Amino acid sequence: MTDQTTADLPYTSQDLTDLRCKFESGSEKTQLQLLPELLKAGNAGLEVLMEFLRNSQSAPTNLVTAKAYQTLYNANVPAATEFLQTHFPTGIIPLHSERGIDYSSLQHLLLQQDFLAADRLTLQKLCELAGTQAVQRKWLYFTEVENFPIPDLQTINSLWFLHSEGKFGFSVQREIWLSVGKDFLKFWPKIGWKSGNNWTRYPNEFTWDLSAPRGHLPLSNQLRGVRVIAALLSHPAWSS
Structure with missing residues (x-):
């Protein structure tokens, strides 16, 4: 990830508020489309994704939570990495195996x-x-x-x-x-x-x-x- 995307970019507070509201209230399709925008918003956008995953932790994994996890996973930002290791130490998808195979x-x-x-x-x-x-x-x-x-x-x-x-x-x-x-x-x-x-x-x-x-x-x-x-x-x- 480049410095431009890891640092906070010139999104105004209102821009971020609007983006957060659209993401939280949007359909699955809209949420998937907004994920790149949240990434472009830098650390503040990643915070939105971390909060979203924290609030979704007890629900079954869907396409949006999986993509949000993937976005944080590949962001290469220490705060995001620490968050995932703390809250999702084995990933966001349960790795069940009846024969002890490591996936x-x-x-x-x-x-x-x-x-x-x-x-x-x-x-x-x-x-x-x-x-x-x-x-x-x-x-x-x-x-x-x-x-x-x-x-x-x-x-x-x-x-x-x-x-x-x-x-x-x-x-x-x-x-x-x-x-x-x-x-x-x-x-x-x-x-x-x-x-x-x-x-x-x-x-x-x-x-x-x-x-x-x-x-x-x-x-x-x-x-x-x-x-x-x-x-x-x-x-x-x-x-x-």
Whole structure:
């Protein structure tokens, strides 16, 4: 973060009051749009976000609280860092795992929007869920996916969904898949994995930022056929 954004900028007291009121009373869409403005307001804007997160602490994490957390996380301001370490020492999304898997490194990559590294780590974590043999071969059988614990899949999905402004995640892919009648020939182009007869080539032809089509990420080894992703999108994690 540059000195210009970390220091208080020439926002008047009335400007900040108006900005705070708009943010606190706005819809989710408006709040997301105002977050960059609060960041531009410097320390005073960050204070608004810290107060907002403090007041939202007992509520379930949504897209706005996740983005506010992400804004503070990446601000590189000591007061913001101290606030997050005090009030959200493990992040804003609960990292539940039935098998003792640590998802903090995935959370860190997604907070930084390093989607390529996060995608690779997601496959690694899914292989860890599947067991030693999957870790060694570095890919999944659909029968292994069917036995994944619900809390773990929900954790991975929440990290992707909430730290991508609702654009990525298995639940998003499932929604799109259901909308096309579970027809993979229609599904692949919708999420940008295929164009005409041509598969999107990994990694350079995929889009590793928020300009990607909705549901573009995470990947799930689509070149091995549809059974793995069908198992993921049919998993009971999404109906519980």
